[in-house]
Amino acid sequence: xxRRTFMTSVAAIIVAGPALADAIxxxxxxxxxxxxxxxxxxxxxxxxxTEAGKLIVVLAGxxxxxxxxxxxxxxxxxxxxxxxxxxxxxxxGSVQSRTAAFGQALALQPAGIIINGFDAVEQQAALxxxxxxxxxxxxxxxxxxxxxxxxxxxAVNVSTDAMQVSKVAAEWAFADAGGKPGxxxxxxxxxxxxxxxxxxxxETIEALGGTVLEYVDTPIAETSQRxxxxxxxxxxxxxxxxxxxxxxxxxxxxxxxxxxxxxxxxGDGAPKAVAAGDGxxxxxxxxxxxxxxxxxxxxxxxxxxxxxxxxxxxxxxGEPASGYMSPLHVVTKDNISFDxxxxxxxxxxxxxxxxxxxxxGKM
Numbered sequence: 368x369x370r371r372t373f374m375t376s377v378a379a380i381i382v383a384g385p386a387l388a389d390a391i392x393x394x395x396x397x398x399x400x401x402x403x404x405x406x407x408x409x410x411x412x413x414x415x416x417t418e419a420g421k422l423i424v425v426l427a428g429x430x431x432x433x434x435x436x437x438x439x440x441x442x443x444x445x446x447x448x449x450x451x452x453x454x455x456x457x458x459x460g461s462v463q464s465r466t467a468a469f470g471q472a473l474a475l476q477p478a479g480i481i482i483n484g485f486d487a488v489e490q491q492a493a494l495x496x497x498x499x500x501x502x503x504x505x506x507x508x509x510x511x512x513x514x515x516x517x518x519x520x521x522a523v524n525v526s527t528d529a530m531q532v533s534k535v536a537a538e539w540a541f542a543d544a545g546g547k548p549g550x551x552x553x554x555x556x557x558x559x560x561x562x563x564x565x566x567x568x569x570e571t572i573e574a575l576g577g578t579v580l581e582y583v584d585t586p587i588a589e590t591s592q593r594x595x596x597x598x599x600x601x602x603x604x605x606x607x608x609x610x611x612x613x614x615x616x617x618x619x620x621x622x623x624x625x626x627x628x629x630x631x632x633x634g635d636g637a638p639k640a641v642a643a644g645d646g647x648x649x650x651x652x653x654x655x656x657x658x659x660x661x662x663x664x665x666x667x668x669x670x671x672x673x674x675x676x677x678x679x680x681x682x683x684x685g686e687p688a689s690g691y692m693s694p695l696h697v698v699t700k701d702n703i704s705f706d707x708x709x710x711x712x713x714x715x716x717x718x719x720x721x722x723x724x725x726x727x728g729k730m
Contacts, residue, residue: 387546390575394538401535401664402697404705405715408722410674411689416728417680419450421478426468428485429460429588432618433647434668435484437712438507441672442481448720448729449676451478460588462489469493473500479679482506486558487519494519503682505675511559515688522682525671526560527695529644532664533564533615535697536643537571539662540611543639548577551601551638553614555587564615564643572613580605591622598626609638617642617650617663624659634658646698651711655703665696665713673723680727 425442427435439455446453456472458465469490472480480502487494487509497504498520506524510517517524540548550572554565569579581601585593601609614620620640627636639661642650646665653660670693678688696706696713707714724730 387576391542391546394542394575398535398539398542398697401531401695402699402702405667405694405696405717408717408719410691410693410719410722411677411726412722414677414681414689414726415684415686416726417449417451421449421451421683422475423451423453423479423481423676423679424472424475424477425453425455425481425483426458426465426472426485427455427483428458428465430455430457431460432484432587432616432645433621433649434508434616434618434645434666437645437647437668438483438672438675441669442483442675443672444669445673445676445723448724449680449727450729451676458485465490466493473497473502476500477502479683480504481675481679482509482521483675484508486510486560487517487521488559489557491519503679505678505682507671507675508558508560511563514692515690523678523688525674525678525693527644527666527693529560529564530567532666532695533567533643534571535695536613536641536662536664537568537577538575539697540613540639540641541572541575541577543661544577544610546576547610548572549580549605549608549610550577551581551583551605551609551612552579553583553585553612553619555615556584557586561587561615568613568615568643578608580609585619587616587618590618594619594622595626598623599630602626602630602632607637612638612640614640614642616644617647617660620653620660621647621649624653627659635661646696646713648711651698651703651708654698654700655708655711657700661699663698665698667693667696667713667715667719669707669712669714670719673719677723677726 456468513526635657642663650663
C-alpha cells in the first residue's frame, strides 16, 4: 500500500548511491509492516467474568487531548457491556486539576481507578492512598514501563510499543524525504514517556543519516497558545531545510496549520507533519483532506479502552494482567479507509468487542 507513496522518493535517490537506496528501502519495509489491515485477534481469550454494578473512575489527564478522549470513550463503551458505572473526572491539563480530581476519586471509594494519559508519579501521594485503600488501578500512557506491574501501584500500563511507534514515524519521514530529512521534534518533558518517545525519534533519524534541526520541549496543555507563534519562528529560522515536523502525538498539529497557511505553504507541502501517536479524530480529518498532516502512527484507542476494563477486572479479582499489547497502525492518505478510518479512528476489524464480551460472560 505504501509503495506508491514512496515511489517518487526512491526513484529520486537511486542516483545518489546504493547505500542510501538500501536504507530507504529498509525504512519503507518496516513502515509497510504496520500499514496493512488488522483482521486477526491476537489478544486474550480467557479470563474472569465481570460482576455487574461496579463503580469505576476514569482520571483523564485532559479531555481536550484526542487520545485521552478516544480511550475514555472506549472505557465507557466497554464498561456498559460489563455492567459497570463509570465516572469520568477531567484533569483539564494541569497538575492542580488532576490532584483535585484524584481527591474526588478517592472520596467516591470506587471498585477501581483508571489513570488515563498522565504520568502517574505526578500524583504519588494520591496513588499511595489508593493503594493503601486497596483500590486496584490500571493506566493508559502513565509512564515509560508498558505492561504488567509498571510501578506506583498499577496492575498494568496499557499502550502500544511506544518505541516502535516512534521508530516507524521517523522511518516514514526519512523515506519520504529521500533519505535527507530536516526534522523538528516536538515533545513535553512533563511526561517521562513523551521524552522517551522523542529521544527514540531523534536517535532513529540521526542513525539513518538525517538531520534533527531542533528538539522542542513545549507543554501539551499549552499547544493552542504556543504552536502558532512557535511554527512561524521555526519557519523563519530553518526555511526549506525543515522538511518534517515530528511530534509525540497529534495534538501539536491541531494548531500548526494556520501558521503554515499564512506562510503560503500548501496543505501537502513541507514541513510535513508526522505524529508518533495517538490517531485522533482531528488527525484523521487532516490526513484525509491532505491538509497539514501526512501521517499518524495510530493506536487503537477504543480497543485500548476495552483492554483497560478487562485488565481492571482482572486486577479487581486478584488475577494477573493478560500480557496483551495492542497493535499500532501507520495511517496515510492511501490507507486511511482501513479499520474504522471512515469514522476518523483506528478501530481494528479483529472482533475485539466480541472477544472481550465472551471472556466477561456477556455474549
